[in-house]
Amino acid sequence: MHILIAAPEGLTIPPASGGSVQIYLHSLIPALTGRDGLNVTLLSPGTERTRMHGSGLTHEVYTGPRFATTSYEQWVLRQIARLRPDIIQIENRPKLANRVLRLRRQTTFLQTAKVILNLHSTTFLGPMHGSQKLIGQTLRDVDAVVVNSHYLKRATARRFGIGDLSFPATVIYPGVDLRRFGTEGSRRSLHRPLRLIFVGRVIQLKGVAVLIEAVRQLVRRGIPVKLTIVGKTPPWERSYGLRVHKASSTLPIQWKGFVSPRRLPKLLTNHDLLVLPSQRREAFGLVNLEAMAAGLPVIGSRVGGIPEVVTKDSGVLVDDYHSPTAFANAIAQLVQKPQLYRELKAGATKRSKEFTWQNTASNFERLYQQLSAPRSNQPD
Numbered sequence: 001m002h003i004l005i006a007a008p009e010g011l012t013i014p015p016a017s018g019g020s021v022q023i024y025l026h027s028l029i030p031a032l033t034g035r036d037g038l039n040v041t042l043l044s045p046g047t048e049r050t051r052m053h054g055s056g057l058t059h060e061v062y063t064g065p066r067f068a069t070t071s072y073e074q075w076v077l078r079q080i081a082r083l084r085p086d087i088i089q090i091e092n093r094p095k096l097a098n099r100v101l102r103l104r105r106q107t108t109f110l111q112t113a114k115v116i117l118n119l120h121s122t123t124f125l126g127p128m129h130g131s132q133k134l135i136g137q138t139l140r141d142v143d144a145v146v147v148n149s150h151y152l153k154r155a156t157a158r159r160f161g162i163g164d165l166s167f168p169a170t171v172i173y174p175g176v177d178l179r180r181f182g183t184e185g186s187r188r189s190l191h192r193p194l195r196l197i198f199v200g201r202v203i204q205l206k207g208v209a210v211l212i213e214a215v216r217q218l219v220r221r222g223i224p225v226k227l228t229i230v231g232k233t234p235p236w237e238r239s240y241g242l243r244v245h246k247a248s249s250t251l252p253i254q255w256k257g258f259v260s261p262r263r264l265p266k267l268l269t270n271h272d273l274l275v276l277p278s279q280r281r282e283a284f285g286l287v288n289l290e291a292m293a294a295g296l297p298v299i300g301s302r303v304g305g306i307p308e309v310v311t312k313d314s315g316v317l318v319d320d321y322h323s324p325t326a327f328a329n330a331i332a333q334l335v336q337k338p339q340l341y342r343e344l345k346a347g348a349t350k351r352s353k354e355f356t357w358q359n360t361a362s363n364f365e366r367l368y369q370q371l372s373a374p375r376s377n378q379p380d
Helices: 020-032 069-083 094-106 132-141 150-160 208-220 235-247 264-269 286-293 324-336 338-352 357-372
Strands: 002-006 039-045 057-062 087-091 114-119 144-147 169-171 194-199 225-230 253-257 273-276 298-301 315-318
Touching (some): 002 020, 020 286, 020 357, 057 069, 069 094, 087 357, 114 357, 132 150, 144 357, 194 208, 194 264, 194 324, 208 235, 225 264, 264 286, 273 286, 273 324, 286 298, 315 324, 324 338
Parallel strands (some): 087 114
16 A cells, blocks of 8 residues: 655755654654555655655655745645555645645546545644635545544534534544653652743744743742743744743743754753643644653643643643743642652653554554445445
8 A cells, every 4th residue: 555645845854943743754654664565655845865764665855945835735746646646645734635636536547546634733724724615625525634632623623614424534643752752760859940841932822921920930939940941933923032032031041942853852851840831722732742751740731632641640731821820830839749740750651651653653554444445344
């Protein structure tokens, strides 16, 4: 069975410049390849030097202007027409999935190919990325939609008024590389001062301003604390970035900027807690899982798909997530109750082991087999 997976435009794989979908694919692809009966072709921006290699894997790289979406999509369509795969998996781009469906209708040699849209968030479901009518129809017309959380499945169905019977969505959780983020040799007690870390884009959605104010409150209470902020501000949030930098100027806060995925595991293990005060619903939050695998309890917002990952045994979910005081209280509680911290630390490590890329790949393989089976053999 030939599986073609098309990454989004823009960032390369391997993810030298980050990108959540790129990081996801860089881990999923090796777990998929080498399985009996599966041949995988990955399409992504890149160079000959960045091409991935592996048994059962072909990595075709697009070397044109990386952020020229139309040019990249045309290249993807040409590769699909040339390679004629059995399964076409489009990552997080409903408009491109729609173009693939049109190509299938227009070409006899793709009539039996199955099209999967793998949704990672609601971002590209919005009106800035295509007409809502077209996106809704695409969700109905593809052979399968994969989502990374039950929350994302519900939110997508609600947004486009799609009932369960006409929305072929399968929840497949991402995984975490336990070898990279393992906790062997990590300390069991809190540092002093307490080491907090935030990982993500510095944008309003992620709640950096809330976290900075929570740190200010902890300092006023006499709780020794140090916060490391990992991530950069995109151009369209520049004024927000300037504002939060200014707000942090007198506080024990270190701004790291972008940190490559390769360096992140060591950075996480040098901290005590991951704090992510998301201000709107997030589909999954892979960094929560990575931090837990590194032995860090997570203090996060009770929104979106986050509660599907972070449980009461592996972290603290804040209901009043707009409130800096609520986050300060959650952090202070773990300082005041070191035994609770140790229990959550052990729980975070245990919970992370339930999410592996091999499990993720096995779930995709099962979906591919279901889609490829003759109709009489498919489950009701």
